[in-house]
Amino acid sequence: MTTQTDDELWSAIADPSRCHVLDLLVSNGEVSASWLAGRVPFTRQAVSKHLVVLERAGLVSRRKQGREVLYQVQTDRLDQATRAMAQLAAQWDRRLAAIKRLAEAAHAENKKGDRHDG
């Protein structure tokens, strides 16, 4: 079962611009919004908006240092997202393997029945 929190997490990562911001944060540690704005092809306002979404999803945290606000990635949360996705995929792999087993057994059984009838 999924939750509202998952929803926010997936939406936060899904956006390519936001992913770009996340990427810069992962590579550069703790930085300010202005620093980020100087390295992306969109406005300072857009950067701020993306940071709000990332923070709401728990992927980014911020702290005040003097007059600056610095942002950094919450690596636990990012790991959690990766694991959740890998888990969902693994769950389907297990289900498909079970379907394969069941269908192939049913098919073998049908063929045996056909031979007996003929």
Added chain:
Amino acid sequence: MPGLVIERDVLIEAPAEVVWRTITEPDQMSQWFADRVELVVEPGAHGYMQFGDQGGPVVVEVVDPPARFSFRWNHPRGEEPVAGNSMLVEFTLTPEGDELTRLRVVESGHELRDWPDAEKQRYADEHRGGWAEYLDRLATLLGKRQPG
């Protein structure tokens, strides 16, 4: 456009009709999916799936034997499942020979409600690879992290 897409497939040594029965008959579904399945496989039919002590409603969308079967689940209690509040599970069966069937499943959902359309389109264009590409992107991000 979904925020999360998972695509998997498997090659099965059985005709599509046999695979179809395995994925749509409730007594078969209870062997690979939920612990208990109450479902009439008709478009629009409401059913229920039990997993351990948890359970939830499902709503059938497409029934096109033996090629396509889809349902929605994981929607909020008391709401009708529609795009945006649920996960969509789509099965596609493709014959690849006399007694060989490719079964593909796509689970998608988490509609990105508040996105402008242009951004949705850009996202769609960049995510044709589906889940694998998505995971690659995350793996790349994780790989860049400082050790320790």
